[in-house]
Amino acid sequence: MQKFDAIRPFYDTEINKALHNIANHPMMKALMNFSFPDVADDIWKEQLRKTHSIRDFQCNFIYQSVQKVLEKSSEGMTTSGFENLKPNTAYLFVSNHRDILLDTTLLNTALFEHGLVMTASAIGDNLVKKSFLKTLAKLNRNFLVQRGLTPREMLQSSKLLSEYIGQLLLHENRSVWIAQREGRTKDGNDETNPGVLKMVGMGSDEKNLMDY
Template structure:
């Protein structure tokens, strides 16, 4: 048994057999009917027989599913920065995380359209407990991050994960995507958890951190949705946190969020690929200990993500409503404001001040962070 078998995605020689086991699954049928609304079932069942690699599956099916999702739920999808990437180089993409499924799928679509190396992408094993979902994930080159482990097991799992990511980047020339922290950002406050970097550094041995992370070729990615179709679903957890209460997820909550995130209206979406982290890492003070260096690298990533985050009218409107001002009114029209207010009133009880403020802050936070986050200075 290969040491990575418990977490890795499928090898190409496993793809066809795996696809056969789920080809007639009801969820696959629904997915394909959505992707190819004009085609009969026999069409994709026959096409599945010809799929023998992850590349084939992603290009012939997953990419078309994502384009159909964009057609149905998005007014415009734009990208920037990808033209600066070397098409034959693997990168470690670290991004803010807003949608369970779409963040990594949209990144891969942008990479595909740019002719760049697509990613293997991290996904929490708690999201793919059902056999069908796990197989789809592994067919789409996802690898598993094990959640909810005891401390000792967590260290072993993190070490294995670090080794696997480094193998993909350095030996397989495969790009990798990971979120800047565990789980989606539910309050709009995008911050890189140094623990993610600490996990990666488990494979650094005695190599200086600045040197190790330069070799990973980190590209911070900024993902910006004009509207978050799961915004109201995030409110109960935010309210619980504001009251210092423990939040317990409802049954199928993650699956509900996946469906709403995929199918709900998002208006416009923008992805920006930042500059590869390089000379910034040379500036890390030698006097910093390991934890301080990890915190400094996290701040460098944060600065790039915030600097390149596409601001929409929704951010400016939410900020003005939150502050009771019109200082940003030049950034939106009255029609856009009325649309946002109508959306707000249809999704939450506006008489609940705490709920309303949390909702507005979720949208305003990227703008507030952008104005309050200076460039790291070492």
């Protein structure tokens, strides 16, 4: 739907072209050399250029990047509760926020390992000003939350965002992740901003908002 073009991630039909465009970028080389230290550049570039979907990019490349992060910087990752979620079912995840990219990457790693629907994830457009970062975000199924707007523009943007979240959850069977407040929590005080919940409800056309 064209109304979401300004904020949506890539469609699968756009993935291959985007990967061709950034295959030779120095930051892509750094990411791939970190993820696949024993693989020659021409090999991973060839595989990138054969990739035609977000899922394939996430599962074959980004998943390996996460495994390297966990291997090098921690004792691994433990999870609980995912066994209570239903396969092939979309969920809205509203969580605290510690790292710009790792929050959702780790969540999607857990969802992938449990055979569950991975998320489309909100990211502030202020974090992806550089062309490469914006492309990488859209390759990872991030959608943009527009920042720095006037109150009137913010209202319109929030409604569009809400409608897009509803479109993903209710019509595309795609799970969604969004932070419980703008920015990362730096004091450990994890409280959900009521404005986030109000924004989610703006896309509803139901008479009872709480039912939505």
